[in-house]
Amino acid sequence: MKKQADLKNKPAAEKTEALSLNDDRRVKVLSPTALVLKRFFRNTLSVVGLVMIVVMFLFSFLGGFLIPYDEDEIFYTYTDMKKNFVTAEVNDRYRYLTTNSQTYDHDAFEKALNDSKDRYRSGGMEYEIQTLGTDLYLIRSNNADVAIEYKEALNALDTSQKFSFDMTKAALTAHAEKSPRFSADGSDYTIDADGVVFENNTPIAVVSRFIVTSKENGRQIPLGFRNELQKAVENKETELHYQDENGTEYDYSLEYKPANNNWDVKQGKSTYVKDTYSKPSKAHPLGTDSNGMDMLTRLMYGGRVSLVIGFIVVFIAAFLGVLFGGISGYFGGWVDNLIMRIVDIFYCIPSMPLIIILGAAMDAMQIEPKIRMLYLMLILGFLSWPGIARLIRGQILSLREQEFMTATEACGISVHRRIFQHLIPNVIPQLIVICTMDLGSTILTEATLSFLGLGVKFPFASWGNIINDVNNSFVMENYWFIWIPAGFCLLISVLGFNFIGDGLRDAFDPKMKR
């Protein structure tokens, strides 16, 4: 009684006094979990690993919410595409137009002209050259027009329009004679001093040596553009800006082709296309991929897929491993023998080749990407439980010989509870360590498969199938932003899990010095 009273009085008196050496209050009591955590956080590498994993998780799961884009949102852009527009030429040789498609000997005409003859024979026919103006000749035979030879041609402003022989002849003649109007094929036309032909005050053609042709039918060549082009060609410019009557601006590039003695005019046309492999910019910090999707977003969603697959696979493996390992270790005898032989068989199956075969088969069956992801998880999980089962069995074999298990037996606790409530909790440390390590290796396996194109498929992103783009060597050499970030994400996650696993192993080990 006195002692107790002493003890009760003591605290008041002792406030300033040191505690006695064997006083419980001197000792800070830590639970085993707290001890493990303390040891874990004292290890620099494991803390670094934890930070890496937390960062990757935030990046993948939170990032997906924060970023304004969707996983498979395709971006488009306007790009300047040079398209062939017209060909321009300053004509310096004779061109001709025949009345009908009969054979006409142009060379014979040139020869006659060179020899200053006004008559020539060709193919048994007699031809007569009639001068209509400078460099403008009419070829007649038997008092009928055969052809017209000219250097200044009649250029239609609408390239789909073809002028008849009579029309061409009348227009060229009118231009040569400087007469302001002419009529052909029952229509009346006016022509000004520059050779522009009007029909009802609308310009339809130009008589000029400057010939603009187009390979494409129906190309409209406005008069203004024609003049600008002519000026540009005369000044030997390589670029031309032209604003049409609607105010739309166009860029043209001019290129002289010596072989044909003409200028290739290309129109810069902005086209709406998928924004593929765009360089990193403010809108897309890591650029866009081959489908015009934002790389950063793909990376985040890919992280989700990779991490979630890792966790599910390890969960399946751990579940099967604990179940079979527990049963095997607890019961021993033939059950143990049977399960361990199954484990041996699984160990012996070459898993990577098998997964590749299964992946190729799923390719052939054209399984939907979503279902395929599910199968992939099941296959990977089913192939990786034996390692866990073996570990659990070994632990349980030694644990079941200990006194506390005899105690549970003496208390009459059911077998089910003995295994799952008394044995399994004691193997949790080893289980956590092996699961953490397995997480890393599963993520690697999944990434390798996706890289080979046998794992997660488009439209789903995974770090592996993002790197798959390097199979195109142009991407590998020029677009680092496509594959390097994904590779580092992968490395950081796997490394993080391995660091944590390593740190946990040390922390759980009671023999550890620190």
Added chain:
Amino acid sequence: MWKFILKRLALSVMILFCVTFIIYLIMRCLPSSFVETQAMTLSQAPGAKPYAEWLDQLSEMYGMNQNVFAGYFGWLKDFCAGRFGDSWVYNVPVIEKFHETVWLSFIMGAISFFFEIIIAVPLGVIAATKQYSKTDYAISTLALIGISLPSFFFATLLKLFFAVKHQWFEISGLVSRDYLLMTPSQQFWDKAMHLVLPIVTLTIVSIGSLMRYVRTNMLEVLNADYIRTARAKGLSERKVIYHHAFRNTMIPLVTIIGGSLPGLFAGALITEQLFSIPGIGFASYQAMIKGDIPFSMFYLTFMAILTLLGNLISDILYAVVDPRVRIA
């Protein structure tokens, strides 16, 4: 000892039987394999027979019309008799293709294994003797990075740096375009230059686990009582570590190295594929994704045999190297 080996052999044969059956079952049950693809191609030729007829004909030709069990036992009989069949993809006997490719893989594996050992063992020992020092942290981190490095990513980085940016080594393949015009010594050099990057990849990717293994075992030995005794009787630290501790670390090391020797023949599936090295890994990858059953079966069985052989060798070596272990 002999009894133990015989028992293990018998067990290995049983396991092998089950494994091959499972693999055969999977290969046979997968749809759209080689035969279907082939029938599809043939039936699309102008004026060809319909798909179903081709399928029947080809199935009979390739022995696919039997049921799985009959097919498996037929395969097993042939396999045991040494008839491995003809590869469907390569159109040559499986064994011929195997001979053609396996030695290249073995050379690659052996060289990288050699480098792995001469790099990993000293580093592991150093890390263990200087536990918790900066050196230890650096080595452990490097080992973990090696384990965590995705081989395809690392190989691509190597390619980008050494083959594209600097062009010191070749990007892929085994020989250059002008290989046939070279003298034998140049040909050898050419092949060697092509193999540098794959071997570096293989070494770096697999060096980490060996390094960690050495470190863990060395630490265990260093904590043993006889090391304390050795120190107590005044031996130099050098002698303690390299004479007493390292020799004991050699025991698990020799077993694991012996156990991984058969694996050298297995080829590197991913690395060979990445660098287009025509080894056994590359050949079987192509065969597997095209559903070539004879070649895939042969390769998978070969791999299973290698695994079992490796386990057996390491068990036997354990007994041979460590006098304390006696197997009844």
